[in-house]
Amino acid sequence: MTATTLPVGSGQRVLTPAGGRVIRRSLFWVGVLVFVALIALVSIGTAGSTVGGAPLSATNAAPGGAMGAVEVLKQHGVTVTPTGSLADTRAAIGDPSTTTLFIYDDGLYLDESQLRQAVGLADTVVLVDATFAELRAVAPGVAQAGIVSGNLGADCPVAAVRKAGTVSGGGSGYRLVGDSSGTTSCLGSGDSVFSLIQLDGGRLTLLGATDALTNQHVIENGNAALALNLLGAHDNLVWYIPTFADVPAYQGQDLGSLTPAWVTPVLALLMITFVVAAIWRGRRLGPLVIENLPVTVRASETMLGRARLYERSSSRLRALDSLRIGAIGRLAALCGLPRIASVDEVAAAAASVTGRQVGEVRRVLVDDIPQTDSELVGLSDALLVLERDVARALRP
Amino acid sequence: MSISGWFVALVVLGVLPIIVTGDPGVLGLWLGGAVLLGVIDILIAGSPRRVILSRDLPGRVRLGETVASSLMLTNGGRRRVHGIVRDGWQPSAVASPRTARIDLPVGERRAVTTMLTPFRRGERRAGQVTIRSFGPLRLVARQATFELPGSISVLPPFNSRKHLPSRLARLRELDGATSVLIRGQGTEFDSLRDYVRGDDVRSIDWRATARRKDLVVRTWRPERDRRVVIVIDSGRTSAARIDNEPRIDTAFESALLLAALASGAGDRIDLVIYDRRVRARVQGAQGAELLSRMVSSMAPVEPELIEMDWTAVPALVRSVTAHRALVVLATTIDAPGAARGLLSVLPQLTRKHTVVVASVTDPTVLDATLARSTREEVYRAAAAERALLDQARVAAAIRQLGAEVVTGAPQDLPPALADRYIALKAAGRL
Numbered sequence: 001m002t003a004t005t006l007p008v009g010s011g012q013r014v015l016t017p018a019g020g021r022v023i024r025r026s027l028f029w030v031g032v033l034v035f036v037a038l039i040a041l042v043s044i045g046t047a048g049s050t051v052g053g054a055p056l057s058a059t060n061a062a063p064g065g066a067m068g069a070v071e072v073l074k075q076h077g078v079t080v081t082p083t084g085s086l087a088d089t090r091a092a093i094g095d096p097s098t099t100t101l102f103i104y105d106d107g108l109y110l111d112e113s114q115l116r117q118a119v120g121l122a123d124t125v126v127l128v129d130a131t132f133a134e135l136r137a138v139a140p141g142v143a144q145a146g147i148v149s150g151n152l153g154a155d156c157p158v159a160a161v162r163k164a165g166t167v168s169g170g171g172s173g174y175r176l177v178g179d180s181s182g183t184t185s186c187l188g189s190g191d192s193v194f195s196l197i198q199l200d201g202g203r204l205t206l207l208g209a210t211d212a213l214t215n216q217h218v219i220e221n222g223n224a225a226l227a228l229n230l231l232g233a234h235d236n237l238v239w240y241i242p243t244f245a246d247v248p249a250y251q252g253q254d255l256g257s258l259t260p261a262w263v264t265p266v267l268a269l270l271m272i273t274f275v276v277a278a279i280w281r282g283r284r285l286g287p288l289v290i291e292n293l294p295v296t297v298r299a300s301e302t303m304l305g306r307a308r309l310y311e312r313s314s315s316r317l318r319a320l321d322s323l324r325i326g327a328i329g330r331l332a333a334l335c336g337l338p339r340i341a342s343v344d345e346v347a348a349a350a351a352s353v354t355g356r357q358v359g360e361v362r363r364v365l366v367d368d369i370p371q372t373d374s375e376l377v378g379l380s381d382a383l384l385v386l387e388r389d390v391a392r393a394l395r396p
Numbered sequence: 397m398s399i400s401g402w403f404v405a406l407v408v409l410g411v412l413p414i415i416v417t418g419d420p421g422v423l424g425l426w427l428g429g430a431v432l433l434g435v436i437d438i439l440i441a442g443s444p445r446r447v448i449l450s451r452d453l454p455g456r457v458r459l460g461e462t463v464a465s466s467l468m469l470t471n472g473g474r475r476r477v478h479g480i481v482r483d484g485w486q487p488s489a490v491a492s493p494r495t496a497r498i499d500l501p502v503g504e505r506r507a508v509t510t511m512l513t514p515f516r517r518g519e520r521r522a523g524q525v526t527i528r529s530f531g532p533l534r535l536v537a538r539q540a541t542f543e544l545p546g547s548i549s550v551l552p553p554f555n556s557r558k559h560l561p562s563r564l565a566r567l568r569e570l571d572g573a574t575s576v577l578i579r580g581q582g583t584e585f586d587s588l589r590d591y592v593r594g595d596d597v598r599s600i601d602w603r604a605t606a607r608r609k610d611l612v613v614r615t616w617r618p619e620r621d622r623r624v625v626i627v628i629d630s631g632r633t634s635a636a637r638i639d640n641e642p643r644i645d646t647a648f649e650s651a652l653l654l655a656a657l658a659s660g661a662g663d664r665i666d667l668v669i670y671d672r673r674v675r676a677r678v679q680g681a682q683g684a685e686l687l688s689r690m691v692s693s694m695a696p697v698e699p700e701l702i703e704m705d706w707t708a709v710p711a712l713v714r715s716v717t718a719h720r721a722l723v724v725l726a727t728t729i730d731a732p733g734a735a736r737g738l739l740s741v742l743p744q745l746t747r748k749h750t751v752v753v754a755s756v757t758d759p760t761v762l763d764a765t766l767a768r769s770t771r772e773e774v775y776r777a778a779a780a781e782r783a784l785l786d787q788a789r790v791a792a793a794i795r796q797l798g799a800e801v802v803t804g805a806p807q808d809l810p811p812a813l814a815d816r817y818i819a820l821k822a823a824g825r826l
Contacts, residue, residue: 286526
């Protein structure tokens with residue numbers, strides 16, 4: 001057998017592009033996609049850290065952050081170390097006696113024992129916006145006393161407060177409920193509610209006036225002085241804002257440990273199967289063949305349109321006239337009258353054939369003017385009845 | 397490239413080893429194996445690009461009938477091509493089956509037959525042929541689409557040919573070819589024959605009877621070799637549908653029946669389809685060739701969305717014949733405004749020719765005049781009555797100008813026009 005191999009195509013035009021051409025053609029778009037992805041990555045990387053972030057974060061330049069206060073502290077020679085977990089904080093504190101520890105647990109990540117440990121790490125601790133659980137853990141003698149607002153005046157011998165003079169009080173307030181020995185209460189807003197309470201002779205400071213530290217308010221009143229003197233008392237400042245890293249790992253049995261190992265790969269395989277099946281069904285066997293469709297116009301369209309116009313404009317008399325002219329023509333033909341016969345002749349002929357009064361027939365054919373749609377329907381029915389009667393009388 | 401259901405099944409079968417071993421790593425191995433098999437399969441699949449194609453198409457088919465179209469595939473490659481092929485026809489060609497399995501050994505040729513049952517008149521086209529060639533494992537296929545144009549002409553159905561035998565019989569009666577008890581109609585003297593009982597005594601030729609010493613009657617026959625010119629309006633009004641059939645299709649049916657009848661009666665028929673230019677023209681054809689040429693010239697004509705130019709029609713008729721003729725105008729008469737063009741040129745035509753205006757009427761309009769039970773129906777009946785009155789006015793105007801009017805529903809118009817032709821012929825008005 002001599003099977004001659006003919007060249008590809010043999011003069012036939014193949015519409016499906018060859019594999020190499022598909023790759024070459026798609027190169028441009030792949031390039032465009034890569035370029036767009038690069039731009040997106042770069043812009044996210046450069047712009048992501050400047051705004052937003054946790055409240056009172058040392059690296060947060062947004063109105064709710066505390067970057068302003070931290071920068072000023074740095075300029076005054078204080079070494080500020082932002083930390084995000086208890087372990088980092090422990091590592092960052094070299095000498096407890098020369099370090100101020102700032103703790104602000106906005107996300108409630110710390111449990112009681114962790115908080116007690118944290119407070120014990122340094123000799124000077126500032127606990128900001130302490131919650132009920134935190135107070136119970138480290139300061140059982142202090143209770144929460146609601147929200148405080150407005151400006152508060154210096155009213156105690158604490159140096160930081162005295163130098164500040166007036167402080168923005170926005171934040172929480174506290175009240176002493178237990179033993180008051182070794183305790184100094186400052187920034188009172190009346191009703192024995194205070195925004196700053198120092199315990200253990202100044203070892204632990206509870207600060208409720210969070211607004212005073214934010215970038216938005218730190219330049220107002222004596223807020224900056226309060227921040228500098230309260231937090232800049234030592235050379236080192238550890239700015240500890242607990243994060244998710246402080247949450248202890250769950251030790252018990254979860255869903256993942258209960259399911260067999262094959263479930264995840266099987267689910268993945270089923271998803272892949274779904275995609276493969278979509279490709280299988282989605283690949284069509286050649287393109288569609290284009291066809292021009294004919295216009296579809298129903299001939300009765302004009303008639304229906306005219307009917308709707310009559311109806312919308314309530315042209316009862318005009319509508320009835322059409323029906324009457326048609327009926328008169330047919331009656332004339334039935335009665336054997338010529339095409340040019342007048343209405344009176346047709347009415348007389350119809351009346352004589354059916355035995356009705358001429359006036360009655362004339363009213364149906366000409367005289368009655370319909371005032372309502374129901375009268376129109378009645379007259380059109382009367383016309384039909386008349387036509388039927390005449391036809392029946394003439395063709396028994 | 398495309399994949400088969402077997403490939404999908406192969407992928408999903410990976411569930412079993414994953415469950416049995418319980419090792420997530422099997423997933424990657426299985427997928428890798430499946431892809432490898434697919435790559436091997438596609439590499440040893442026969443190339444669809446090396447298939448040489450040719451079509452064998454019938455030239456034409458009557459609307460509503462089924463015709464076979466063949467596609468020849470020759471494997472010019474080095475490997476067997478096994479797969480499916482699709483002949484890409486337009487949807488209205490209704491190709492069945494849509495796809496066919498092929499098994500093409502190297503160097504051999506196979507035919508794929510597709511049955512076409514078009515449901516729309518005109519030229520139905522095929523654009524391309526697609527071949528999907530599977531590998532020996534049937535997992536993955538190579539696919540190629542070839543440009544291979546082809547077309548078949550779908551002719552008007554000529555459903556009204558069922559009326560032809562009865563009309564031809566009536567023509568023969570006119571002709572005197574069949575023995576009837578009435579005096580042979582027509583005006584042209586045909587022949588003399590012996591009197592048989594029942595013949596009209598008025599047709600006895602007494603002079604011939606005297607010569608033959610036996611009763612002899614004259615027979616008459618209608619005139620032959622008359623001209624019939626059919627002008628079909630392909631303007632915008634012909635696009636409207638009545639009973640889901642465009643007016644122009646009804647006009648085609650009427651023209652075909654009339655042509656078949658008139659050519660049977662020995663007349664000469666010319667056809668012009670016109671709106672602002674001549675869309676089709678059949679002149680000087682006789683006998684079987686006439687109908688064949690008429691249907692093939694009608695097949696591609698679709699109504700144009702432009703107004704018919706009636707002013708050119710007298711010149712058009714004059715260009716077809718210089719003699720007296722029966723001019724049939726297949727158009728629409730439904731409103732005095734729209735028919736003004738027709739009415740303005742009718743006197744020029746009627747001066748020389750016998751003119752018949754054939755128009756389709758909508759049976760739903762007549763039905764609408766009688767349904768008057770609700771308010772909406774009364775208004776609709778009024779509008780329908782108005783439409784009928786308009787039609788009657790136009791018809792009266794046409795009659796006044798000396799032309800005849802034939803109207804009817806789509807099924808009734810062709811026989812009505814044929815009857816009018818027979819009546820005109822019997823009256824000797826051709």
